[in-house]
Amino acid sequence: MPPATRELSMRMRPAWPVPRGRSVRVLPRGLRRSAAALVTVLLLAPVSGCQTPIVAPGAPTRWPADRANRWQWQWQLAGPLDVTVDADVFLLDPVGTTSTETAALRDRNRRLVCQVRVGTYASTDPDASRFPAEVRGAAVPGRPGSQWLDVRRWGALEPILADRFRLCRGKGFGAVAVDDADGYRHRTGFSLDFDDQLLFNRRLAALARRLDLSPGLVDDVPQVAALAPDFDFAVNQECVRRRECAKLLPFADAHKPVFHVEYTGDPAAFCVTTVGYGFASMLKARTLDAWRTPCPRP
Incomplete structure (x- = not known):
């Protein structure tokens, strides 16, 4: 395999193992970036049902x-x-x-x-x-x-x-x-x-x-x-x-x-x-x- 083709193949290799007999569909670069951004948003978004942490107030009560x-x-x-x-x-x-x-x-x-x-x-x-x-x-x-x-x-x-x-x-x-x-x-x-x-x-x-x-x-x-x-x-x-x-x-x-x-x-x-x-x-x-x-x- 020519060096350029080998380098392209390495870049397109999935990050998790693929079972034998199954093909991997590689998204274009623009769609890959969008998918990565979506995953990040989902990970950072609050999960429904999680309790808000209870913390003490940051300062003594003020009495204007x-x-x-x-x-x-x-x-x-x-x-x-x-x-x-x-x-x-x-x-x-x-x-x-x-x-x-x-x-x-x-x-x-x-x-x-x-x-x-x-x-x-x-x-x-x-x-x-x-x-x-x-x-x-x-x-x-x-x-x-x-x-x-x-x-x-x-x-x-x-x-x-x-x-x-x-x-x-x-x-x-x-x-x-x-x-x-x-x-x-x-x-x-x-x-x-x-x-x-x-x-x-x-x-x-x-x-x-x-x-x-x-x-x-x-x-x-x-x-x-x-x-x-x-x-x-x-x-x-x-x-x-x-x-x-x-x-x-x-x-x-x-x-x-x-x-x-x-x-x-x-x-x-x-x-x-x-x-x-x-x-x-x-x-x-x-x-x-x-x-x-x-x-x-x-």
Whole structure:
């Protein structure tokens, strides 16, 4: 065979073996290129039925100042999670909420906040065995199996709380609301004072930021004026009934959201006050299931 013919034959040889007795039809060069391009497109195209990978948000939740008094929110800790609620912000339990649920909410452009108890221990917590006996104090009234923590023991508590924050982050939350952050006001079994709590809460806010989470403060109203610069938002329960809504104004005056809930009363009455303050308010049952009656936007 002449060299030119042998070279042409090598170029036209198929890349896979051909059974004996079968002929190979070689496409012209232009059609071969088109077929190769089509195969590439088919390989790169998404396959129907494949699940979208669930990834954590790329940055802490942002709270634009121009929307500070226009948020609608939902707080649900009980019952099947209703992802269709017409709210901008969802405050949820990071253990009970699944990554699939957070992904569904993020697909709707909802902001997700996880609630983490930072000043108490519960025997039913998945990480309960990590809390040393010496940091656990008096029982929390009305919550069997729960105890207050010695928040002065930052070295012992930080790794545990950091992992709780990481759980939030891994499930797709962009913000964390620290709860039970007012042990100094209760009989904890420890001699905690105002400054002990203040230092602990500021450490929590800094820890959240290091882990790319926006920090929020749940209640602890007496320390709001001191802690408003450290936290991005506040969550409050019953400031109308307790007659302490004005104490939350350091957040509102700084154009930071105040997410407020009442468990009794008529929204037509208390919304006038709280929406006037610039809060995002609603009426809910104490069980914190999906039901809610939100105050209208201003």
